[in-house]
Amino acid sequence: MKFKQQLVSLAILAAVGSAAFAQSGETVKIALIDPQSGLMGPLGLNQLRSFQFFADTFTKSNAAGVKYEVVGFDNKLSPAESLNALKAAMDQGIRYIAQGNGSSVAGALIDAVNKHNERNPGKEVLFLNYAAVDPDFTNSKCSYWHFRFDADTSMKMEAMTTFMKDQPDIKKVYLLNQNYSHGQQVAKFAKENLSRKRPDIQVVGEDLHPLAQVRDFSPYIAKIKASGADTVITGNWGSDLALLVKAANEGGYNGKFYTYYTGVTGTPTALSTGGAGRVYQIAYQHYNMGGPMEKWMADFKKRYNDDMFTGSVPHIFTALSIAMKNAKSTDPVKVAAALEGLKTNSFNGEIELRKTDHQIQQTLFLTVWQKADKKYPYSPENTGMTLAPVKTFEPYVASTPTSCQMKRPS
CATH class of the missing domain: 3.40.50.2300 (Response regulator)
Known part of the structure; x- marks a missing residue:
C-alpha cells in the first residue's frame, strides 16, 4: 500500500511538473504579413530577415522553452492581399500573426482577426503589431487581440x-x-x-x-x-x-x-x-545603443550583409516568451491575458504593455x-x-x- 501511495504521489508530481511547463518544446509559428516585392519590398525583406533572425536567437534560449518559426507572406502592401494571407496562415494552423508596414493593412487585419475570433472560439488568433502606428488602433479601434510594440504616431x-x-x-x-x-x-x-x-x-x-x-x-x-x-x-x-x-x-x-x-x-x-x-x-532605438543590440546588429550584419533596425521584433519575442511562461501555455487566449500589463526590461530600458489599450510604453x-x-x-x-x-x-x-x-x- 505504501509503495502504491508513493507511485501516486510521483504521478501527481509528474503531472504538476508537466502542467507547469506545458508549453516547453512546442513550436510557435508566427506569420509575417508584409510586402516582399514592389517599391517597399526591400524594407519588407529586411524585416522578414529580422523576424527569422530573432526566431532563431530566442529559440536557443527563452523563458518559455518554446521553439519559434516565422513564415513570410507577401501582401504587396495591399489590404486585400493581406486578408488572403491571413486566411492562408490560419489554414496552416498559425495562430500568431505579425505586421507593420502600412496602417491601412493593419486596420484590415484587426477587423478580420476580431471577426474570426468571435466566430471561432478555440481557434483564436493574436495580432502582434510591430510598426503600424495609427493611434486609432489603441484608441477608438482598440482590440483585445491586438498588441502594438512600436510607439504610435x-x-x-x-x-x-x-x-x-x-x-x-x-x-x-x-x-x-x-x-x-x-x-x-x-x-x-x-x-x-x-x-x-x-x-x-x-x-x-x-x-x-x-x-x-x-x-x-x-x-x-x-x-x-x-x-x-x-x-x-x-x-x-x-x-x-x-x-x-x-x-x-x-x-x-x-x-x-x-x-x-x-x-x-x-x-x-x-x-x-x-x-x-x-x-x-x-x-525607440538607434544604431549606437551598445548592450545586446550591438551584438544583435553585428550578428545580423554578418549573416545577411544588411542592417537590423527594427527593435520592436526582439520586444515581441521577449514579451511572448515571458507571457507563455506565465500562462503555462501557447494558447493565444491565455497568452493575451498574460501579455496585458506585462512589464520587463528590454534593450532600451523598461517596457510595459499598457493593460488599458495594449500600447507599449518605452x-x-x-x-x-x-x-x-x-x-x-x-x-x-x-x-x-x-x-x-x-x-x-x-x-x-x-x-x-x-x-x-x-x-x-x-
Whole structure:
C-alpha cells in the first residue's frame, strides 16, 4: 500500500511538473504579413530577415522553452492581399500573426482577426503589431487581440515637438506625408503639438502624396523651397522617404528634416553625406545603443550583409516568451491575458504593455544624421554616416492618454 501511495504521489508530481511547463518544446509559428516585392519590398525583406533572425536567437534560449518559426507572406502592401494571407496562415494552423508596414493593412487585419475570433472560439488568433502606428488602433479601434510594440504616431510627435519647441531656428514648417491614415495623423498631430508648444511657428505648406507610387519628389521639393520653410516634418518611410531626401539633395534644399524612419532600408544611401546635421529621427532605438543590440546588429550584419533596425521584433519575442511562461501555455487566449500589463526590461530600458489599450510604453530617442566616429561608429549601408543620439525621452514624456474601451472575452 505504501509503495502504491508513493507511485501516486510521483504521478501527481509528474503531472504538476508537466502542467507547469506545458508549453516547453512546442513550436510557435508566427506569420509575417508584409510586402516582399514592389517599391517597399526591400524594407519588407529586411524585416522578414529580422523576424527569422530573432526566431532563431530566442529559440536557443527563452523563458518559455518554446521553439519559434516565422513564415513570410507577401501582401504587396495591399489590404486585400493581406486578408488572403491571413486566411492562408490560419489554414496552416498559425495562430500568431505579425505586421507593420502600412496602417491601412493593419486596420484590415484587426477587423478580420476580431471577426474570426468571435466566430471561432478555440481557434483564436493574436495580432502582434510591430510598426503600424495609427493611434486609432489603441484608441477608438482598440482590440483585445491586438498588441502594438512600436510607439504610435502621436507619441513620437509628442517627443519630437518637445525637442523642437526649444530650437529657436525653427520658424517655418512644411508638412509632407503619405496620403493614408499614418501620414494624415502625422500632419494632424504636428499642427496640434506645434500650436500648443510653439504657436509662433508657421506651417507654410502641407501636402499628402500617394503611398509607394511617387518616383520623383522634385516637384514637392520645389514647393518646399518656394514656401520658405526652414524645416520639413515627414512620417514617410521606405522608398517614399529615400526618394524624398534624394530629391532634396539634388534640388539643393538645405532645410532640416524631422522624420520617423531615417534609419530604414534605402534612406541612409539616399542621404549619403548630404543631410549631415540636418536630418533627425525619433524612434525607440538607434544604431549606437551598445548592450545586446550591438551584438544583435553585428550578428545580423554578418549573416545577411544588411542592417537590423527594427527593435520592436526582439520586444515581441521577449514579451511572448515571458507571457507563455506565465500562462503555462501557447494558447493565444491565455497568452493575451498574460501579455496585458506585462512589464520587463528590454534593450532600451523598461517596457510595459499598457493593460488599458495594449500600447507599449518605452523610451524614445531623437538622433541626428552625422559622420560616424569613434563614439558613434556604426555605419548603415556602408555610408560612413550614422544616427547619433541627441536627446533621450523617458516613457512618461511621450505617453499619451487613451480613449480605448477594451472588450475582453468572457
